[in-house]
Amino acid sequence: MSVAVSLQNVYKHYNRVPVVNDLSFEIQSGEMFGLLGPNGAGKSTTIRMLTTLTRPSQGEIWVAGYDVVKHPLQVKRRIGVVLQQTSVDNDLSVWENMEFHGRLHHIPNPQRQQEIDRWLEYVDLVERRNDPVKTLSGGTKRRLQIARALLHQPEVLFLDEPTVGLDPQTRRRLWEIIRDLNRQGMTILLTTHYMDEVEYLCDSTFSESAVPNRIGIMDGGKLIELGTLKEFRQKHGEGLVMKQMQDRWDYKFFPTLEAANSYLDQQPNKMGMMVRPSNLEDIFVELTGRNLD
Numbered sequence: 001m002s003v004a005v006s007l008q009n010v011y012k013h014y015n016r017v018p019v020v021n022d023l024s025f026e027i028q029s030g031e032m033f034g035l036l037g038p039n040g041a042g043k044s045t046t047i048r049m050l051t052t053l054t055r056p057s058q059g060e061i062w063v064a065g066y067d068v069v070k071h072p073l074q075v076k077r078r079i080g081v082v083l084q085q086t087s088v089d090n091d092l093s094v095w096e097n098m099e100f101h102g103r104l105h106h107i108p109n110p111q112r113q114q115e116i117d118r119w120l121e122y123v124d125l126v127e128r129r130n131d132p133v134k135t136l137s138g139g140t141k142r143r144l145q146i147a148r149a150l151l152h153q154p155e156v157l158f159l160d161e162p163t164v165g166l167d168p169q170t171r172r173r174l175w176e177i178i179r180d181l182n183r184q185g186m187t188i189l190l191t192t193h194y195m196d197e198v199e200y201l202c203d204s205t206f207s208e209s210a211v212p213n214r215i216g217i218m219d220g221g222k223l224i225e226l227g228t229l230k231e232f233r234q235k236h237g238e239g240l241v242m243k244q245m246q247d248r249w250d251y252k253f254f255p256t257l258e259a260a261n262s263y264l265d266q267q268p269n270k271m272g273m274m275v276r277p278s279n280l281e282d283i284f285v286e287l288t289g290r291n292l293d
């Protein structure tokens with residue numbers, strides 16, 4: 001197993017305030033790594049450092065075998081990046097956007113045209129290839145961004161909040177694309193503040209890859225939890241008893257669903273109580289004492 005991304009004691013300060021605070025983790029080749037956290041947690045700043053857009057104030061970052069500060073060009077050649085702000089050129093057509101990116105990466109013809117066709121087909125945009133980008137919907141633009149990010153055959157793909165602001169159907173479609181890319185062996189780091197997104201994309205139970213997909217939870221610039229969804233549930237408890245108090249729910253974790261059920265059975269008064277399997281949101285609330293949104 002080889003390491004695709006490595007951060008060691010990374011800090012980023014803005015006006016002396018650490019917005020990324022002693023961050024260390026590694027991503028294995030072939031892994032889908034979900035960086036989850038509320039707005040302001042430092043996820044985008046982390047992705048900006050990993051993709052050479054901003055320098056770390058302290059610490060070391062290696063991507064695809066290169067130090068991001070010492071060898072940013074080598075890193076850029078080996079990564080695909082989809083940032084939150086749609087960065088495609090609205091005045092150009094779909095094909096022109098791809099062509100421009102392909103030329104920037106010095107991909108020679110006829111390979112460039114073959115790769116453009118391949119990736120436009122992959123994201124289902126062949127029929128829109130001559131349309132100006134300004135006529136595309138938000139979700140379609142995002143698919144173009146993904147196709148463009150893959151054109152130069154990157155080793156690692158970075159997706160910053162890939163489905164923010166998209167309708168549920170479009171999100172599902174993008175999820176399928178992202179999951180399929182990972183199944184083909186692409187290493188992916190995605191940031192999100194959507195629980196369901198990481199639950200869907202980073203659930204190793206459904207992954208055919210030998211590398212387990214993991215989730216890192218960030219809060220206040222720090223990594224507060226790291227592991228697979230299964231490990232999180234095993235650590236915090238797979239069963240949950242909920243009890244309705246006046247205006248809120250009281251949560252109690254149990255190692256298994258059976259243990260939660262037998263606890264409920266023993267209660268003389270079961271009014272307002274229920275049992276269910278725990279999920280990522282429960283664990284996040286347990287860790288931080290608050291909801292994400």
Ligand code: ADP
Pocket residue numbers: 014015019037038039040041042043044045046
């Ligand atoms: P997230 O992506 O998790 O929402 P960000 O990385 O965007 O978090 O932001 C983390 C913190 O850093 C926020 O408090 C934000 O205001 C601050 N921040 C981000 N970029 C800058 C900047 N260029 N200058 C000053 N503060 C910044």
